[in-house]
Each structure stands twice: as C-alpha cells, then as structure tokens.
Amino acid sequence: MTSIDTAGAVGEAPAAAPAGKIMLVGIGPGSVEHMTQRARAAIAEADVVVGYVTYIKLVADLLKGKEVVRKGMTEELDRAVHALEAARAGKKVALISSGDAGVYGMAGPTYEVLFQAGWTPDDPVQLEIIPGASALNACAALVGAPLTHDFCAISLSDLLTPWPVIARRLDAVAYADFVVALYNPKSGRRTRQIVEAQRLFLRHRRPDTPVAVVKSAYRRRQHIEFTTLDKMAECDIGMLSTVLIGNSATFISHGLMVTPRGYANKYDVEQGFETREGEKAGRSLSTGLLGWLETLQAQQAQGHTVADLARLHRLPVEYIAATLAEPVEEAPAGESVAESEG
Numbered sequence: 001m002t003s004i005d006t007a008g009a010v011g012e013a014p015a016a017a018p019a020g021k022i023m024l025v026g027i028g029p030g031s032v033e034h035m036t037q038r039a040r041a042a043i044a045e046a047d048v049v050v051g052y053v054t055y056i057k058l059v060a061d062l063l064k065g066k067e068v069v070r071k072g073m074t075e076e077l078d079r080a081v082h083a084l085e086a087a088r089a090g091k092k093v094a095l096i097s098s099g100d101a102g103v104y105g106m107a108g109p110t111y112e113v114l115f116q117a118g119w120t121p122d123d124p125v126q127l128e129i130i131p132g133a134s135a136l137n138a139c140a141a142l143v144g145a146p147l148t149h150d151f152c153a154i155s156l157s158d159l160l161t162p163w164p165v166i167a168r169r170l171d172a173v174a175y176a177d178f179v180v181a182l183y184n185p186k187s188g189r190r191t192r193q194i195v196e197a198q199r200l201f202l203r204h205r206r207p208d209t210p211v212a213v214v215k216s217a218y219r220r221r222q223h224i225e226f227t228t229l230d231k232m233a234e235c236d237i238g239m240l241s242t243v244l245i246g247n248s249a250t251f252i253s254h255g256l257m258v259t260p261r262g263y264a265n266k267y268d269v270e271q272g273f274e275t276r277e278g279e280k281a282g283r284s285l286s287t288g289l290l291g292w293l294e295t296l297q298a299q300q301a302q303g304h305t306v307a308d309l310a311r312l313h314r315l316p317v318e319y320i321a322a323t324l325a326e327p328v329e330e331a332p333a334g335e336s337v338a339e340s341e342g
C-alpha cells in the first residue's frame with residue numbers, strides 16, 4: 001500500500017493520478033431497509049469507510065477488504081481532514097452519517113475543511129453528498145403524519161450554539177405555530193435545555209398540545225411515547241430521541257399524531273369533499289393572499305386604522321401599510337390551476 005506522502009507526490013504526473021473522492025453518506029435512521037441504494041453502492045465503492053461504530057456495524061456486510069476508521073463523537077473536523085488526505089492520495093472515502101449528512105451532520109464541517117485547504121469544485125478530488133432520510137422523516141412516519149404542514153427543526157445542543165440563539169428560535173417558532181422537531185433534546189450532561197424549551201413553548205401553545213417522543217427510530221430499542229406539552233419534560237428523553245411538538249391544529253386519534261393539511265378550510269370533509277362556499281378548486285383560499293388583501297382594503301374603508309389591522313391580523317404595522325399601498329391584482333386568467341400536492 002502506498003502511504004499518503006508518496007501518493008501525494010504523484011500529483012507531478014497528473015495524467016496517471018487516480019482521482020480520489022469523498023462521499024458523505026446519509027444512511028437513514030439506522031436500519032438497512034431504510035438506507036438508499038445509492039448509499040449502499042457508495043459504501044461498496046469506497047476504499048476507506050469512516051464513521052461511528054454503531055453505523056459501521058449496520059453495513060458490516062459491505063466492509064470486506066476495506067480500511068475502516070471507527071471514530072468517536074467529537075472528532076468531526078479530524079474526520080474531514082483525514083478524508084481529504086486520503087482522497088488526495090487517490091482513495092475513495094465514505095464518511096457515514098446517520099439520517100442525512102446535511103442535517104446536523106458532517107456536510108457543513110467537511111466543506112469548511114475543504115475550503116480551508118484550498119479545495120474548489122473543480123478540484124480533482126470530488127465530493128458527493130448522498131441524501132438519507134433524516135430523523136424527522138423517520139420519527140414522523142412512525143407516529144402518524146405530524147409534519148404535513150409547515151414545520152422546522154431545532155437542535156437543543158448548546159455545544160456549538162449559544163443558548164440565547166437557540167431560545168430565540170424556539171420562541172419565534174412557537175409563536176409562529178410551526179410543528180417542531182427537536183434534535184439533540186437531552187443528554188447525560190444537557191438535561192435543562194428541554195425544560196427551557198417547554199417553558200418557552202408554553203408561552204404560546206396550549207398545555208395539551210400533542211407531543212411525541214421517539215427514541216431510536218428503526219433501531220433495536222425503538223420506543224415511542226405520546227404526551228402533551230405540559231408533561232413533555234418528564235418523559236424518558238435521551239441522546240437518541242427526537243421530540244415532535246404539534247402545532248395548534250395537530251391532534252391525536254387512534255394512537256396517531258396528525259397535523260391537518262388544511263383541506264377542511266376549503267372542502268367539506270364530511271360532505272364528500274365538496275368545495276366550500278366561496279372557495280374554488282385549484283385556486284387560493286378566499287383567505288389566501290388576494291382574498292385577504294381585499295378584506296384588508298374593506299376593513300380600512302370601514303375606518304380601521306393600520307395599527308388596528310396590524311393587531312387584528314397579528315402582523316407588523318409596516319407590512320400592513322406597505323401592502324395597503326399596493327392595489328390588489330388578479331392573476332391573469334388561464335394560468336395553470338394544478339398545484340402539486342406531492
């Protein structure tokens with residue numbers, strides 16, 4: 001085997017130098033069935049496989065004849081540096097991440113290390129990111145359909161993020177009624193963060209807001225617990241848990257957590273999905289942007305001040321003022337009415 005130093009010298013004869021490659025492989029939540037074909041192929045293709053022991057074990061059948069580097073938790077930058085060195089020496093390196101490598105994973109640190117080392121996308125060393133199902137996808141699938149409306153992810157880890165930044169984001173999304181997936185909710189040493197998150201959420205959401213705590217989704221010790229916001233912090237939560245907090249419309253039925261898409265605003269769900277009066281199939285809601293602008297103009301004409309309207313609609317005064325300053329425009333007729341629903 002050539003050492004990295006000797007292989008580095010091959011750079012003098014570029015035609016002969018085999019191009020190395022770094023692959024950031026998201027392997028999904030942790031079962032072989034939920035890994036993509038490309039993820040498996042990337043690992044099979046690699047000369048060197050780097051990752052936490054738990055994930056390496058999952059792909060044990062693919063590792064024959066490969067160099068395997070088992071790393072611990074806090075060595076992320078190390079891992080990226082090591083990967084770059086090996087790739088410069090012509091090797092294909094797979095860095096394994098759980099879930100998706102771009103979600104609280106190695107993708108960011110790897111680009112940072114590469115840029116610092118003078119790497120650009122034209123470099124002979126290629127970088128491929130292989131997407132995987134993130135914990136929020138996996139956990140959502142297990143508990144029902146909690147993410148069918150606007151949602152966001154917040155990590156409660158303050159190892160690299162100041163607490164006021166995390167707290168401000170919690171406060172903002174709680175106010176804005178997002179469904180939230182909390183990553184890194186609690187560890188042996190970080191036990192207070194989830195209590196603080198609960199405190200911030202309770203300022204904006206009902207105490208009985210549905211919450212699901214999913215531990216080790218699609219792994220051997222998988223455990224799911226349904227609770228409510230006011231009891232959330234008492235649950236058994238650990239490093240391998242993701243906490244899903246519903247929005248104001250999320251409900252639990254037959255042991256499943258569901259966030260409505262909003263069909264009930266437009267269609268009469270109990271009457272064979274007939275379109276509600278005043279609504280049109282394929283068109284924005286009557287309370288969508290254009291309909292709402294008309295309402296706003298009417299309210300202003302009735303004598304409401306901009307400040308009144310801002311309070312009424314819970315929006316900034318400047319926004320209401322700017323919006324009223326522009327006339328409502330109908331979309332040109334004949335535009336495609338099909339809106340994708342995925």
Ligand code: SAH
Binds near residue numbers: 097
């Ligand atoms: N890149 C990963 C996230 C890494 S951060 C992804 O995309 O999923 C680590 C956090 O992810 C954990 O603290 C936990 O909140 C969540 N997580 C990862 N795997 C999980 C699983 N199988 N079940 C539940 N939560 C998981």
